[in-house]
Amino acid sequence: MRTRITAAALAALAAGPAAAQGIDETVNQVFANSTGWFVSLIFSNFPGTSFPWIVGWLVIAATTFTLYFGVIQLRAFGHAIALVRGDYSDPNDAGEVSHFQALTTALSGTVGLGNIAGVAVAVSIGGPGATFWMILAGLLGMASKFTECTLGVKYRNEYADGTVSGGPMYYMVKGFAERGLPGGRILAVLFAIFCILGSFGGGNMFQANQAHAQLINVVGDYPGWITGVVMAIIVFLVIVGGLKSIASVTEKIVPFMAALYVGTALIIIAMNYDMIGQAFYQIFAGAFTNDGVVGGAIGALIQGFRRAAFSNEAGIGSAAIAHSAVRTKEPVTEGFVSLLEPFIDTVVICTMTALVIIITGQLIADPTTGMFVLNEAGDQIRTVTGNTGVALTSDAFSSAFGWFRYVLVLAVVLFAFSTMISWSYYGLKAWTFLFGEGQTKELIFKIIFCLFVVIGASASLGPVIDFSDAMIFAMAIPNIIALYLLMPVVKAEMNRYLGRLKSGDIRKYE
Incomplete structure (x- = not known):
């Protein structure tokens, strides 16, 4: 089915806009009829609430791991930073990339539109208080990342040529067998x-589609296939070199785009320093009061948890694939490094976005609906929906710097590109797990992946992308089941390593 859709879509692009639109509508209808039930199942709410059960599945697991490992995200935070600096790294250890490269590769898969548009949606629906719950969910998610990435390294496959394959697939098979x-x-x-299909959609087509949408806002309308072809060529040139090539790119892009985005946010916050106290008051007060928020404090909680879960992917299992390739002989060290990921993604970058939106006074409460809306010039107000999340963030930043919309386009394109190359690796490792290792098999996947970049930028295949997005979160179902059953293994690794670290058996590498 997917091969036929790809061929049809490409033929439509060659035939012209009208044919492409006809194919687009056909694909939409076919997917809506055949996969809509799956999308509804994954993103359905708990009965009588507006809280998606998949978010609850992730948050409950994160809370369980936080308690089980004794709040490891706080106890190991300092040591994690030391590991990222390379203080304990032996270049002779098995693996393909450094702790820092593994972290940036995984971060490039999570830092993206969720930090820009998703946060805007959260505070527009849940009010400033949603930020509090978003931060809390991010802190809890650090324990989930710690658990899955430790297991990813422990049960990875190491090959004679120095490459490795790891992730949930391997700890499910090898870890379960070890424990009977x-x-x-x-x-x-x-x-x-789930991972392969998710990599084609949410990790690929959606990213290319949104990048093109932002580009035409600045340079004017032009065919999406042009953006798609350019991005596909660049993506292919990076991913054809394997993980080392991907890591060498992400270790440069991720710090740059994070510094660009957070740096701009900090400047705006500093320019409005007199509003910082009031902003934090709104965040904390709004988390527990009902004023001006759809659903009251519960609405703020739902939106905060939901955005955090959708942004940092803690518990999804994707990051464990990237972290598994690290050079180390101590699996738990990469677990420590990985817990920094939700902190950077959610606690730092998402919070910066929320603070700028709040401080610049972009939100007011609509007295008739209780909905937070964008505060525009005069008495006109525009309700903020999922489709205008990027616009809200852009307006908030542009209130201080009129040129920020150009920076935002650059940020969106970089976020999209880095997400695509990371998800190409996730999909590739799932592909080789099913079909076997080998250069030819890997090349086939990489070519298919790049074709979907062109399709994603060219068409508006809503139900296709919804389906693949649901696949990404469906990954959390088998993954968290495995984490629950294997967390005693992680605890044994953690206690053994921390005991040796305390006794001085583990020292900084010189």
């Missing part, structure tokens, strides 16, 4: 299928 648990291979196959 049934069903590991079934969970692994399900996870791999």
Whole structure:
């Protein structure tokens, strides 16, 4: 089915806009009819609430791991930074990339539009108080990342040529077998299928589509296939070199785009320093009061948790694939490094976005609906929806710097590009798990992945992208089941390593 859709879409592009639109509508209808039930299942709410059960699944797991590992995200934070600096790194250890490169590769897969548009949606619906719950969910998610990435390294496959393959597929099979648990291979196959389909959509087509949408806002309308072809060529040139090539790019892009975005936010916050206290008051007060928020304090909680879960992907299992390639002989060290990821993604970058929106006075409460809306010139107000999240963030930043919309376009394109190259690696490792290792098999996947970049930028395949986005979050179902069953293994690794670190058996590498 996917091959036929790809061929049809490409033929439509060659035939012209009218044919492309006809194919687009056909694909939309076919997917809506055949996969709508799956999308509804994954993103459905708990009965009687507006809280998606998949978000609850992620948050409950994060809370469980936080308690089980004794708030490891706080206890190991300092040591994690030391590991990223390379203080304990031996270049002779097995693996392909450094701790820093593994972290930036995983971060490039999570830092993206969720930090720009998603936060705007959260505070527009849940009010400033949603920021508090978003931060809390990010802190809890650090424990989920710690758990899955430790297991990813422990049960990875190491090959003679120095390459490695790891991630949930491998700890489901090898970890379950080691503990005498049934069903590991079934969970692994399900996870791999979800990961491949998710990489084509949410990790690829959606990113290309949004990048093109931002570009035409600045340079004017032009065919999406042009953006798609250019991005596909660049993506292919990076991913054809394997993880080392991907890591060498992400270690440069991620710090740059984070510094660009956070730096601009900090300047705006500093320019409005007299509003910082009031902003934090709104965040904390709004988290527990009902004023001007749809759903009151519960509405703020729902939006905060939802945006954090959708932004940092803690518990999804994707990051464990990237972190598994690190050079180390101590699996738990990469678990420590990985817990920095939700902190950077959610606690730092998402919070910066929320603070700028609040401080610049972009939100007011609509007295008739209780909905927070964008405060525009005069008495006109425009309700903020999921489609205008980027516009709200852009307006907030542009209130201080009129040129920021150009910076935002650069940020969106860089976020989209880095997300695509990271998700190409996630999809590739799931692909090789199902079909076997080998250069030819890997090349086939990379070519297919790049074709979907062109399709994503060219068409508005809503139900296709919704389906693949649901696949990404479906990855959390088998992954968290595995984490619950294997967390005693992680605890044994953690206690052993921390005991040796305390006794002085583990020292900084010189």
